[in-house]
Amino acid sequence: MIISPRIRNNICLTAHPTGCAAEVKRQINFxxxxxxxxxxxxxxxxxxxxxxxxxxxxxxxxxxxxxxIGVFFEKEGSETRTGTPGYYNTKSFDAExxxxxxxxxxxxxxxxxxxxxxxxxxxxKEGPGKVDLVIYSLASGVRVDPVDGxxxxxxxKPIGTDYKSRALDTMSGRIISMEIEPADEVEISNTVKVMGxxxxxxxxxxxxxxxxxxxxxxxSAFSYxxxxxxxxxxxxxxxxxxxxxxxxxxxxINDQLAERLGGSAFTSVNKALVTRAAAVIPAISLYISILFxxxxxxxxxxxxxxxxxRFFRGLYGGKLKIDNEGRVRMDDLEMRTDVQDEVNKIxxxxxxxxxxxxxxxRGYHSxxxxxxxxxxxxxxxxxxxxxx
Numbered sequence: 001m002i003i004s005p006r007i008r009n010n011i012c013l014t015a016h017p018t019g020c021a022a023e024v025k026r027q028i029n030f031x032x033x034x035x036x037x038x039x040x041x042x043x044x045x046x047x048x049x050x051x052x053x054x055x056x057x058x059x060x061x062x063x064x065x066x067x068x069i070g071v072f073f074e075k076e077g078s079e080t081r082t083g084t085p086g087y088y089n090t091k092s093f094d095a096e097x098x099x100x101x102x103x104x105x106x107x108x109x110x111x112x113x114x115x116x117x118x119x120x121x122x123x124x125k126e127g128p129g130k131v132d133l134v135i136y137s138l139a140s141g142v143r144v145d146p147v148d149g150x151x152x153x154x155x156x157k158p159i160g161t162d163y164k165s166r167a168l169d170t171m172s173g174r175i176i177s178m179e180i181e182p183a184d185e186v187e188i189s190n191t192v193k194v195m196g197x198x199x200x201x202x203x204x205x206x207x208x209x210x211x212x213x214x215x216x217x218x219x220s221a222f223s224y225x226x227x228x229x230x231x232x233x234x235x236x237x238x239x240x241x242x243x244x245x246x247x248x249x250x251x252x253i254n255d256q257l258a259e260r261l262g263g264s265a266f267t268s269v270n271k272a273l274v275t276r277a278a279a280v281i282p283a284i285s286l287y288i289s290i291l292f293x294x295x296x297x298x299x300x301x302x303x304x305x306x307x308x309x310r311f312f313r314g315l316y317g318g319k320l321k322i323d324n325e326g327r328v329r330m331d332d333l334e335m336r337t338d339v340q341d342e343v344n345k346i347x348x349x350x351x352x353x354x355x356x357x358x359x360x361x362r363g364y365h366s367x368x369x370x371x372x373x374x375x376x377x378x379x380x381x382x383x384x385x386x387x388x
Contacts, residue, residue: 001387003082005374010170010285012372017077018385019373020088021095027058027305028096034309037063039316042128042214044120045135046071046111046203049086050371051275052222053137055308057093060133063312067103067128071111071120073140077387085372103127111138112199114146117206124212131212134219136200139275143194146202154194156281157183158237165233166347168286170368173361175352178283183238195242197221197249204253208260217263218315219253221246222270225331227340229347230287243267247327254326268328271307274367285364287343290350291334292360294342300333303367 006013043060047053048070060066070090077083090106097104105123109116124131144151157163157180167178183191200221207213223243226234234240250267257263272291278284295301302310311330314320321329333339346358355361369375 001082001384002382003385003387004381005369005372007171012368012374014082014372015085015088016082016373016376016379016381016385017088017091017387018383019370019376019379019381020085021092021373022376022379023370023373024054024058024089024092024096027055028062030305031059031063031309034063034313036065037312037316039064039312040066040131040133040218042067042124042131043133043135044069044071044124044131044207045137046120047135047137047139048072048106049074049084049090051137051139051273052270052304052308053135054086054089054093055304056135056137056312058305059308059312060135061093061097061102061104062100063309064316065102066133068097068105069120069123069127069131070104070106071116072106072108073110074108079387082387088373110144112140112143112146114206117203121206121210121212124207125210130214131207132214132217134203134207134213134217136203136219136221138199140194143199145193152190152193154191154242155183155187155238156233157181157187158232159183159188159241161232163233163237163283165229165283166286166350167283168289168355170285170289170364173352173355175286175350175355180233188238188241191238192242192245195239196245197247198245200246201249201253204256204265208256213257213261213263215261215263217257217261219257219263219265220315220328221250221267223247223267223327224272225269225335226272227287227335227343229344230283233281233283247325251326266326266328268311268330269323270330271302271334272331273304273307274364274371286350286359287347289355289359289361289364290343290346291339292363293358294339294346295333296360296363298339300336300339302333 049072
């Protein structure tokens with residue numbers, strides 16, 4: 001099949017297997033170029049197929065030489081349609097790991113379910129025996145609670161008041177206006193249920209009960225704070241409420257692991273990047289396109305693999321920046337005063353007429369396409385490829 005990008009409502013419906021494989025290889029080469037990381041020997045990555053989760057798995061395996069167990073939910077391809085990007089990413093990762101003589105086990109299913117937790121624990125027992133690192137990097141809009149069997153849905157809404165903002169239609173490149181009504185209490189509660197810390201805690205409890213965690217184990221989940229311009233829709237909105245719950249859960253898990261295994265838990269506040277989730281948040285997309293322009297001009301820009309490579313080297317080298325809330329601040333470069341001052345200046349004057357000049361719209365588009373395996377340098381997109 002000749003595969004081309006099909007985009008609808010800022011969502012790409014196709015993925016290119018060869019392009020995804022090339023991107024995974026690029027990430028592996030980047031990590032290896034930085035030299036050995038004396039860190040984890042065995043890692044469980046929950047949400048391992050794209051974005052920060054995939055980058056963590058690459059850093060653990062090809063930076064530290066660790067055995068890895070990856071958990072994710074992706075769709076396979078068929079003779080008439082492609083699989084999801086994460087499906088092809090994982091196939092490529094497993095092939096590269098096997099070639100390098102590294103243990104890898106990939107489990108495709110509902111990471112919120114007890115059944116998949118048990119399957120992951122079995123894989124740990126069959127492989128490394130125990131893990132000394134657990135990364136929780138799930139990004140999902142829905143969750144079925146294994147206790148009550150109810151499917152909960154998250155919402156992206158402000159709390160208390162309407163949100164009005166400039167935004168970006170990423171496909172047309174035009175500035176638009178957006179307005180979102182505030183969430184009600186049920187929507188807030190459901191978003192916390194899906195994106196908060198409850199499932200992270202259930203994973204840790206299950207691993208502890210099964211004696212699947214090594215002494216000194218470390219675990220981290222990822223959060224985001226962001227600038228003032230996005231705060232009403234993100235940090236002060238429904239997702240922000242879920243992130244607060246995630247961070248509070250991290251503190252509880254930290255106490256739990258410290259007492260049981262001399263371990264630790266924390267949340268890492270990461271940089272804003274192009275992800276499949278961010279692409280459907282117009283205000284975030286506009287902010288990111290401006291941020292990329294400013295950070296690239298200052299030679300500060302990082303993508304997922306650059307950020308997670310720095311995270312791993314800091315985690316095992318004792319050089320992570322910690323804020324007063326105990327959070328790791330991997331967004332330290334994004335939130336520099338000089339960066340945010342320049343972003344705010346551009347935000348106030350950007351328009352349809354000058355957006356190409358004042359933002360990195362092309363870079364945003366390129367990252368979005370490459371995330372799905374398209375526009376990757378060196379890939380021949382006129383060649384037939386196998387979708388299965």
